[in-house]
Amino acid sequence: xxxxxxxxxxxxxxxxxxxxxxxxxxxxxxxxxxxxxxxxxxxxxxxxxxxxxxxxxxxxxxxxxxxxxxxxxxxxxxxxxxxxxxxxxxxxxxxxxxxxxxxxxxxxxxxxxxxxxxxxxxxxxxxxxxxxxxxxxxxxxxxxxxxxxxxxxxxxxxxxxxxxxxxxxxxxxxxxxxxxxxxxxxxxxxxxxxxxxxxxxxxxxxxxxxxxxxxxxxxxxxxxxxxxxxxxxxxxxxxxxxxxxxxxxxxxxxxxxxxxxxxxxxxxxxxxxxxxxxxxxxxxxxx
Amino acid sequence: xxxxxxxxxxxxxxxxxxxxxxxxxxxxxxxxxxxxxxxxxxxxxxxxxxxxxxxxxxxxxxxxxxxxxxxxxxxxxxxxxxxxxxxxxxxxxxxxxxxxxxxxxxxxxxxxxxxxxxxxxxxxxxxxxxxxxxxxxxxxxxxxxxxxxxxxxxxxxxxxxxxxxxxxxxxxxxxxxxxxxxxxxxxxxxxxxxxxxxxxxxxxx
Numbered sequence: 001x002x003x004x005x006x007x008x009x010x011x012x013x014x015x016x017x018x019x020x021x022x023x024x025x026x027x028x029x030x031x032x033x034x035x036x037x038x039x040x041x042x043x044x045x046x047x048x049x050x051x052x053x054x055x056x057x058x059x060x061x062x063x064x065x066x067x068x069x070x071x072x073x074x075x076x077x078x079x080x081x082x083x084x085x086x087x088x089x090x091x092x093x094x095x096x097x098x099x100x101x102x103x104x105x106x107x108x109x110x111x112x113x114x115x116x117x118x119x120x121x122x123x124x125x126x127x128x129x130x131x132x133x134x135x136x137x138x139x140x141x142x143x144x145x146x147x148x149x150x151x152x153x154x155x156x157x158x159x160x161x162x163x164x165x166x167x168x169x170x171x172x173x174x175x176x177x178x179x180x181x182x183x184x185x186x187x188x189x190x191x192x193x194x195x196x197x198x199x200x201x202x203x204x205x206x207x208x209x210x211x212x213x214x215x216x217x218x219x220x221x222x223x224x225x226x227x228x229x230x231x232x233x234x235x236x237x238x239x240x241x242x243x244x245x246x247x248x249x250x251x252x253x254x255x256x257x258x259x260x261x262x263x264x265x266x267x268x269x270x271x272x273x274x275x276x277x278x279x280x281x282x283x284x285x286x287x
Numbered sequence: 288x289x290x291x292x293x294x295x296x297x298x299x300x301x302x303x304x305x306x307x308x309x310x311x312x313x314x315x316x317x318x319x320x321x322x323x324x325x326x327x328x329x330x331x332x333x334x335x336x337x338x339x340x341x342x343x344x345x346x347x348x349x350x351x352x353x354x355x356x357x358x359x360x361x362x363x364x365x366x367x368x369x370x371x372x373x374x375x376x377x378x379x380x381x382x383x384x385x386x387x388x389x390x391x392x393x394x395x396x397x398x399x400x401x402x403x404x405x406x407x408x409x410x411x412x413x414x415x416x417x418x419x420x421x422x423x424x425x426x427x428x429x430x431x432x433x434x435x436x437x438x439x440x441x442x443x444x445x446x447x448x449x450x451x452x453x454x455x456x457x458x459x460x461x462x463x464x465x466x467x468x469x470x471x472x473x474x475x476x477x478x479x480x481x482x483x484x485x486x487x488x489x490x491x492x
Contacts (some may be wrong), residue, residue: 040288041308041456048416048454055421064418065352065368103365106354106441117439147371147394147417166485170478177471178458179371179395181417224488228481232474238395239414239456239466240308269418 002082002137002277004089010275010283011093011125014141015070016101018273019062022053023287025209026185026270029246033183042241046183049236049268063269067105068145070094070125073206077134081279086137087127094125108145128199135279138286140206142272148184151176152264154198159257162217165190166225169248172263173229178238181267183246185209186229189262192253197260204249205266208287218250225250236268246270290454296345297389299409305457307464311413312453313390316431318343321352321370321393322442326378328435329444333385340434340444343386350375350393351415351423355430355440362433362440364447366424369394369415380404392455396467402459412459426452 027050034046056063072090076082098105098119107117109124153172157164169188176184189200213219225248235241246268274286288310293301295315305311318341320326332339353367372379372393379397382388383404391397391405392413405412415423426449434444459465 041310044288044310044454045416045456048419048422052416052419052422055425059421061424062366062420065354065366065420066370103354104356106352107439150371162489163482163486166489167482170481170485174471174474174478177395177474178467179373181394220488220492224485224492227488228485231481231484232470232477234470234474237414237417237456238470239458240470267417 002080002279002281004084006277006281006283007082007086007089007137007139008093008096010139010277011072011090011141012097014139014273014275015094015097015143018141018143018271019067020060021057022063022269023272026246026268027053029209030183030268033243033246037242039235039241041239042235042243045236045239045241046243062103064145065106066145066147067108068143068149068271069109071142071144072125072127073130073140073142073203074127075130075132075134075138077132077136079133079135079279080137081135082137090125090127095120137277138274140272140274142206145267148180148265148267151180152201152262154194154260154262156194156258156260158259160259160261162221165261166221168261169225169263170228173232173244176265178234180265181269182234182238183236183243183268185266185270186245186248187264187266188248188250189260190250190252191255191259193255194260196253196255197262200251200253201262201264204251205264206272207249209247213250215252218252222248222250292451295347299389302389302409302411302461305411305460306462307457307460307466309457310454311457312451313455314450314452316446316448317347317349317452318444318446319349319351319353319367320442320444321350322438323374324438324442325435325444326375329382330378333381341432341446343388345387345389347390347392348382348386348388349391349413349415352441353445355443355445362430362445364424364427364430364445366420367427368420368423369417371395372397372412376401383408383410396458396465399465399468402463402465402468405459405461406463409461411457411461413455414458415455423452426450
């Protein structure tokens with residue numbers, strides 16, 4: 001039986017873990033980029049990124065001081081046997097962590113009506129749910145900070161061609177320019193409705209770097225957009241080079257002819273941790 | 288790639304040596320803040336409506352956010368990291384001129400109005416590694432001064448003594464060269480070419 005305490009404790013641990021380590025696939029992407037990067041300054045910046053990640057892991061310190069706002073993705077298995085209030089357990093886990101985490105977090109949670117900053121607020125932490133047919137609960141934590149979060153965009157097109165969609169992605173990349181802590185992972189959502197496209201884009205940033213899109217049209221689009229984004233020349237930290245994106249990940253949903261296209265970015269740290277609670281209460285770190 | 292190991296404070300002649308794309312490390316005293324309220328107060332100080340807690344003239348003003356704690360020995364900075372400088376585009380040209388700053392910095396650059404002010408006064412912009420919390424914080428030797436204690440800690444104006452902070456990349460130099468402006472201009476100019484490249488790839492896939 002999955003307990004309230006198990007979800008609460010895992011929620012706290014996931015946020016803590018995500019602040020102190022860079023996921024392996026992002027590190028591998030940066031290492032690979034360093035091999036082919038032609039700019040000396042860019043190679044030096046990529047090396048600093050790897051050093052920063054390594055030092056954060058060995059010091060158990062934060063990689064970035066912008067702890068961001070906590071965002072959780074929950075895959076809730078209908079056969080998991082949990083009967084309590086999942087949202088309350090997650091909220092409690094986050095609140096408990098804020099009280100005890102060391103070093104303490106900066107107050108980034110902002111009331112948009114007053115600009116007052118704290119750790120708490122309406123709908124915080126942000127949680128989205130997916131109901132799946134399993135006997136586990138999977139939770140992913142992806143703290144979202146201003147540096148890359150600021151540059152997300154969405155536009156609604158009418159029966160767009162692939163060319164129009166790709167041009168829009170490129171325009172979003174140009175608008176972000178040097179400011180979103182590149183090399184970034186770019187998430188693109190096409191279709192569905194306004195909210196669905198945004199969700200697709202966001203979920204796409206969770207996909208592992210190096211994975212291939214099962215939809216051949218999108219797999220090809222991801223490859224050519226990655227090439228085009230890297231040909232812009234913004235480079236690591238936007239001071240020039242060949243490595244502006246580690247990956248472009250795209251997903252789509254069927255919708256009406258009005259087609260929203262959403263684009264969002266993850267900075268090079270690519271914060272993401274995931275764990276699974278099994279029906280017997282066992283907790284497994286998935287990555 | 289040239290690397291300069293600089294001891295602060297700098298003269299205009301020192302800054303003139305720096306070229307966009309060079310790397311630098313800094314030792315000495317730096318002023319940091321990541322707060323909009325702090326920038327509003329600095330603007331009021333320049334207008335003569337309040338005093339600066341310590342002089343900034345001829346020095347640095349970096350957009351570095353920090354987590355600090357009040358201890359019996361004074362403020363302790365636990366960690367710091369850059370924030371997006373373009374948030375402060377509206378303030379920086381006036382600050383650069385009025386305070387005669389030698390170095391400004393953070394991440395992501397500043398706009399052309401700031402670059403112009405920097406060229407007039409002899410100032411350079413330094414790019415800090417976003418996500419460089421551990422490397423950057425390790426350079427902190429001590430807290431020299433803290434201004435505006437009534438603000439929450441990370442909005443205060445803090446003067447730090449640092450050793451070998453960096454390497455940092457010169458993003459904008461005092462000769463009017465801005466990597467940010469150049470890279471954006473180049474990318475915009477290349478967009479038709481990049482769209483043609485995408486079209487070729489699409490046709491071939």
